[in-house]
Amino acid sequence: MKKTKTKTEKLHEVSFTLNEKKVSCKIKASVLLLDLIRDVFELKGTKPGCGEGECGACTVLINGAPVNSCLFLAVNADGKNITTIEGLTKSDGSLHPVQESLVAHGAVQCGFCTSGMAMSIKGLMNQYENSHNVPGEIKNGIPSRDEIKKHLEGNLCRCTGYVKIIDAAEAMFKQEQ
Amino acid sequence: MNFEIINPGTTKELLAAVKKFQKENFRFGAGCTDFLMELKKNPSEGLTVINLSQVKDAQFNGLKKSVKGLRMGAMLTAHKIVMNEEIKNKYPVLHNAAESLASTQIRQVATVGGNMCTASPSGDIACALASLQADCELLSTTGKIRNVNINSFFAGLRKTVLKKNEILYGISIPANIKSTKNIFSNFIKVGTRRSMECSVVSLAYHIQTDSNGIIIKAGAAIGASAPTIRFAATACDFLIGKKFKNITQKEKEEFAEKVLSYASPITDIRATAGYRKEVLFNISKSIFE
Numbered sequence: 001m002k003k004t005k006t007k008t009e010k011l012h013e014v015s016f017t018l019n020e021k022k023v024s025c026k027i028k029a030s031v032l033l034l035d036l037i038r039d040v041f042e043l044k045g046t047k048p049g050c051g052e053g054e055c056g057a058c059t060v061l062i063n064g065a066p067v068n069s070c071l072f073l074a075v076n077a078d079g080k081n082i083t084t085i086e087g088l089t090k091s092d093g094s095l096h097p098v099q100e101s102l103v104a105h106g107a108v109q110c111g112f113c114t115s116g117m118a119m120s121i122k123g124l125m126n127q128y129e130n131s132h133n134v135p136g137e138i139k140n141g142i143p144s145r146d147e148i149k150k151h152l153e154g155n156l157c158r159c160t161g162y163v164k165i166i167d168a169a170e171a172m173f174k175q176e177q
Numbered sequence: 178m179n180f181e182i183i184n185p186g187t188t189k190e191l192l193a194a195v196k197k198f199q200k201e202n203f204r205f206g207a208g209c210t211d212f213l214m215e216l217k218k219n220p221s222e223g224l225t226v227i228n229l230s231q232v233k234d235a236q237f238n239g240l241k242k243s244v245k246g247l248r249m250g251a252m253l254t255a256h257k258i259v260m261n262e263e264i265k266n267k268y269p270v271l272h273n274a275a276e277s278l279a280s281t282q283i284r285q286v287a288t289v290g291g292n293m294c295t296a297s298p299s300g301d302i303a304c305a306l307a308s309l310q311a312d313c314e315l316l317s318t319t320g321k322i323r324n325v326n327i328n329s330f331f332a333g334l335r336k337t338v339l340k341k342n343e344i345l346y347g348i349s350i351p352a353n354i355k356s357t358k359n360i361f362s363n364f365i366k367v368g369t370r371r372s373m374e375c376s377v378v379s380l381a382y383h384i385q386t387d388s389n390g391i392i393i394k395a396g397a398a399i400g401a402s403a404p405t406i407r408f409a410a411t412a413c414d415f416l417i418g419k420k421f422k423n424i425t426q427k428e429k430e431e432f433a434e435k436v437l438s439y440a441s442p443i444t445d446i447r448a449t450a451g452y453r454k455e456v457l458f459n460i461s462k463s464i465f466e
Contacts, residue, residue: 010181029182029226032213052214053283054373065256068282071210075182076230120281136240137260153372154280 014078019043019087027074034058034069036077037084045085045115049156056155059116059123060084064130066123068154085115088122097172098122105168109159117155121169124151125176142173178216180224182206188234188316191344194227196318199341205229207252207291210283229290236347246352251290251345255302259284267353267360270383274305274364280373290345296335299376299401303327305364307398307406308381309350315339316346331405354394357385361421365460369447376401377448378456380436382464384421392416402440402457412436412461424465433461 015024018041025040037046037060046069049057053071060069061083088096095103098121108114124143131137143151148169149162157165183198185191195203206212206226216224229252232238237250242263249258258264258275265272278284278292278301292302293313306327313330315323317340325338327348332338339345353360362383368374379400387393395413400406412435419428442453 009179012182012184030178030180030216051217053210053279056280056282059282062285065285066282067285068210071213071283072286073182073206073209073213073228073230075184075228078231123281131260134260136262138262138265151281154282 012075014075016077016079017081019083029073029075031074032070033060033067033072033074033077033082036074037069037082043084043086047112047115049112049116053154054156055113055116056120056152057113057116059119059155061119061123061126064123064126066120066154083119083122085118088118096122097176098125098169101168101172101175102165105164105171107160107164107168113155113157113159117152117157117165120152120155121148121172124148124169125173142177143169145170148173178213178220180216180221180226182226182228184228184231186231186233188232188237191227191229191232192316192318192320195342195344198225198227199318201225203227205294205344207288207294208254208283208286209291210279210287211291211295244352246350248347248349249289250347251288251293253289255279255284255287255289255292256281258289258302268305268309268350268383269360269362270308270364270381271302271305271350274301274366274381277301277364277366277374289348293330293348294337294339294345296331296333296337296405298334298403298405299379300406301364301366301376301379301400303331304376304379304398304400304406305381306348306350307408308383308396310396310408312349312351313345314347314349315343318342322346328408334404354385356387356393358388359386359390359421360384361386361464363464365463367456367460375447378402378442378453378460380457380460380464384416384464386421390420390422392419392421397436397461399436399439399457402442402453404441407439409436409439411438421465429462429465432465433458436461 009028011026047057049055051070053068058069059066098118183194203225207229238252241248255275255278292300311327313325365380366376367378382397385394395416397409442450444450
């Protein structure tokens with residue numbers, strides 16, 4: 001709660017759950033979640049892309065919801081539950097159904113956007129599962145193709161033309177139903 | 178990018194922080210989606226950010242329905258607005274505006290208060306709230322609340338009437354009139370692409386008709402067409418008493434002319450002033466079709 005006027009910046013302690021493990025560290029106020037994940041915790045699956053919230057390559061889940069980690073202050077990770085692409089894979093090393101579907105549909109080319117895409121699709125899955133437990137929230141059936149497209153509006157892919165990615169998401173939702 | 182941060186956990190701590198820093202270089206950080214971009218491009222020396230994300234106060238973060246209407250805490254996210262059934266059914270203009278904002282990821286953190294206080298003429302949620310004639314609650318460090326209608330909230334381009342010792346605490350939208358039978362309510366956003374777009378021109382409208390189809394209340398606001406979002410009062414008054422389905426071509430044009438009288442657009446990278454005027458005229462007419 002104190003502002004420091006000296007050149008040495010104040011460090012802030014943050015504690016959160018990262019891929020189901022409790023972690024904590026001391027950081028500067030201006031550190032972005034993306035840099036914390038990649039540089040401090042050395043999880044390189046989350047990709048730095050545009051740095052402006054346009055491309056979605058840096059998407060992670062915060063309390064289950066997809067967020068651009070390049071536009072999220074790491075101090076606000078305190079007390080949250082954060083999942084990166086590394087946390088999507090099950091503990092035995094097998095792939096999550098989202099990842100399996102992306103592989104099965106050939107939805108990966110250069111792969112740079114893939115972790116962000118996978119996290120966004122998982123975020124949509126969480127949204128549909130959770131909305132049923134939240135009073136006053138809109139409840140729908142499984143996401144339609146149009147809803148999947150709308151949901152992925154913040155993820156850019158320059159290789160695939162999106163068709164296979166959307167196919168992969170659609171197939172996964174049908175399978176999970 | 179370099180700044181110090183204060184993380185108040187309660188509204189009391191928040192007001193104490195505002196009081197302490199009101200004469201210094203400070204900014205509020207809500208969802209920070211616009212703010213971090215601004216800081217990345219133009220770092221501010223000796224800046225203190227008062228972080229609003231950790232304030233635990235249901236009145237500041239939540240949404241509450243009452244007989245008077247709906248009250249949103251300033252920290253309510255765009256995603257929560259999109260997901261709310263009451264908003265989707267009763268105030269479609271607000272649902273559609275929130276849904277058209279940026280992307281899924283940004284809507285998770287972007288807040289209604291942030292959209293308002295950025296005071297951008299192209300603010301989507303703010304434009305919808307203007308058409309709904311929302312009321313703003315400005316909380317001061319003394320703990321007192323000053324109510325300001327949204328029409329008076331925007332003082333100019335990226336300027337609001339908020340004083341240095343005040344914070345936008347909540348926004349209320351009035352309930353639809355009891356005798357309302359139908360609602361014609363939408364947010365028309367014109368841009369060069371469908372997602373991640375900043376409006377080139379936008380029009381928010383919320384029109385209520387009775388059981389005979391007569392317009393009993395009308396709200397229309399324009400975005401990206403003037404230094405601030407503007408409520409087109411004379412255009413709205415013009416509609417009262419008319420039958421929505423029977424509005425003539427001449428009346429549609431008169432309505433559009435009245436909407437246009439509130440516009441004073443500029444030519445910039447996204448569109449020319451002339452294009453903005455023509456589009457605004459045409460989308461204003463189109464709401465009856």
